[in-house]
Amino acid sequence: MPEVAPLIDTELLHKLERLAIYWQKSLPGGVGGHNVSRLAGSGQEFLDHRHFHHGDDLRDINWRAFLRLEKLFLKMFQLEPRIPVRVLLDVSRSMQTGNPAKFDYARKLAAALCYVALVRLDSICLQPFAEKLGDPFKLGGGRHRFQPMVNFLTNVKPGGSTDFMKVMREFISSYPQRGMAIVISDFLDDGDSEKPVQYLADFGHDLILVQIWADEDRQPPWEGELDLEDAETGRRVQLAFDEVARAEYTASFDEYSARLRQVALRNGGRYVGLTTSIPVEDALFGPLAKSGALQ
């Protein structure tokens, strides 16, 4: 197997070991996670007392309270579940635009998030998608599994057009267990991206929407008469573009991003908008950390 150039340098990997992915929803899962939840279970931290019912574990009875009150109270502990972390990576043709290409930026970001999850022994599912879900790459169990994941990301080829609705439906049916869904995409689908995201949230997934755009996606530098071609559909439009039109374009783009953010926040998720001009490291320790997705 040929040696693969690292997506992330070693120095950044060392820095990433301090981080962990945090989710806001209390999702059920196996023991051994690092996020507190409102669910009671076999945790270490005391959560509450309740009356003893038949069938409860006798080891959780608070015997000191029984001696004093002659009533059986059961101690409840906070559950720290291990929930699946699923990273949905947009590999459509629109991700190839921009300089540097958004796809390269998204790959690096996905690799970094996966490494953070691997360090915390989370189970990871890297799921590429375009008009449908691609072959997933599932891994877990520690940082030593990072290199296969890098190889997978390196070999992923962008192509196809985005169909968020179809992808989300397929995702929900493929992964019935609720978990964390990190969507890394430019969300520049010709259709409506808000409804599929809402659909995903409705099924109880904890959302982190990472919208990546190139500077030219938000503020096109060109002027005059333009012959524009859609990177995904190939559709062409000829138009005149000037300063006023640019302002209107940027306003429309910002409005769309705001709507995406609103959908995420409304469903208890988080939204991070990143431009490719920001280095990946700054994005991880800046906007992503501030959003609470990484702590």
Next chain:
Amino acid sequence: MTFLNLSLGEFLALAGLFSAGVVALYLLDRSKRRQVVATLRFWTAGQVPEESKHRRRIQQPWSLFLQILSLLLLLLAIAGPRLGDMGNSRDHVLLLDTSAWMGARARQGILLDQAKSLALTYVNSLPPSDRVMLVRADALATPVTPFELDRKAVADAVRQSRPSTSALNLEQAFEFAQQAQKLQSRKTGEIVFAGAARVASQDAELTPPPNLRLLAIPASGENVGVRKLAVRRIGQTGTASGGASADSWEAYVGLRNEGMKAREVELLLSFTGTQAGNKVITLEPGAESQTTFAFRAQTSGLVEARIRTTNGRGDAFPQDDRAVIELPIGKSLKVAVYSADAALMKPLLAGLPQVNATYQTPAEYDPQAQADIVIFDRFAPRETPRGASIWIEPPAGSPFTIRSMAEKVKLSRWHQDTPLGAGLNTKDAEVASTQVFSPAQGDEAVAEVAQGPVVVMRPGTVKMAALGFHPLRSALKYDLAAPLLIANTLRWMAPEIFRRSDVQAGTVGTISVALENGAGPGTIKVLAENQRPLPFTIEGKNLRFFAGAPGNIRVMVGDRETVYSINLPDTGDVAWQPSPGVARGIGRAAAASGSMPNPWPWLALLGGFGLLADWLLFGRSRLVRLSPRGVVATLKEHLPWDRGTRKAS
């Protein structure tokens, strides 16, 4: 308005070409640009209705207009426009006196500095549409600029002028100026002469051209200068046999007082740095004096004549206080005589100072011996010498064939047209015994008896001569013909040794040499320092040639050589005084008209500003937005003080 660098047709053609290019580049720049974008969903906001696209092909007409206007302004600047009416423009010829006298001292600097100042004042006072041609006038009239509108070019040429070493040839300068105005000018202007106008005495009465304007320089102060320096060997005569010592020389020094007062000067003559003589001479105003010094010199070297004022003050023109010439190297002719009777041969050669003779017996003959001429007295070697040779009564085995012997015969005929027989006409000289030669092909008879030639010469690369009798063993020993025949023979074989040489210090310009009788153009050579022949003319008995630069010039006329060491400045004799009707000083009309500024720098500046404004207003990285709101936004974005305010807030 006219253009300095382009004609109107060229300007219009270039303007059209540039404008077409600008429009093409503009349209190319504004043509549709194809871009691949991530999505088209946000682009509808900037889309323009289809029907208005073609109407807006030129989207920024002000940008196009600004570009074309700026380029036209730049092109106009290159074309060099001249404002003013060219119909009344005149062409003037400015004659700047750059003769040697203009190097004389003035109150400030030299005379030429004053002439330059006057010339520049005149040039700057002319109307801008007048053209000026600058001509430097000395022995030659040299045009420096054509008829020029650019005052700076003329002024630069005036400032770069330097005094030459030749005298002013005013007549030639006027002729040149008139010819230039006749052939090249559109409307004849003035001929302006700026200088001291010191000319040769024969030009003192020169008639000025009618359109002359004189910018005269005040006469300079007192001056005494060396006008002539010549050296020659003492005792040199018309023949090589003119006896004298070879190291005795005579120097002639001519001085002239060109001032208005009597001057007393000390004249010093030195050879190779050693003083050879001095005299104190008093010169009346305008007087010349000739002084002779005799000195001995065995080697070549520099002879210098210098004058020194006795009152300790220098004169106005120190350049002519000194003259230097170089004495020629005295060459000698090596003659090897092989004779059994050397005592008989010595009188023949003793009278020639140029000859260095060695006498040896026939047994000592060495064909490799270093000698210019070998004389065989009744002796024929097995191996003939490589150089020239004289055979006296050659025995069998010599290069000459003896037909017979003759006894007691008279020399009946001398061929005076031959180099050996020149000047010999002795008749009835009897020879006791002589060989009669049978001339070979190419041989020429010099002297004959009734039986045939007894003296023959053989020209060629190796010259030979044969005498059938011994000149000192016959009756000729009492006659002048004997040494003359030997001298003629030696001079024929080595003419450069016997060439009479004079050395004179001369001045740059036309040099005239008096010719001797019989000197034809074929016998005359005038060679410059690099041995290249100079053109010359012969007018009557005078040879004339022109020396344009200092240096040594050799003039060879027959057996006479004169070396002219051109190092004396020629200052002319008198100051030319034109008739009172000649215009003088800066003209009133010329002075009244002010000079108009040349507009090309302003045009270039405007063009540059136009392009800069177009780049700022319409360029891709435009700095200023066109709308007031955009201007404010751009200023906020780019100006540093505004950025600082934003940070502070």
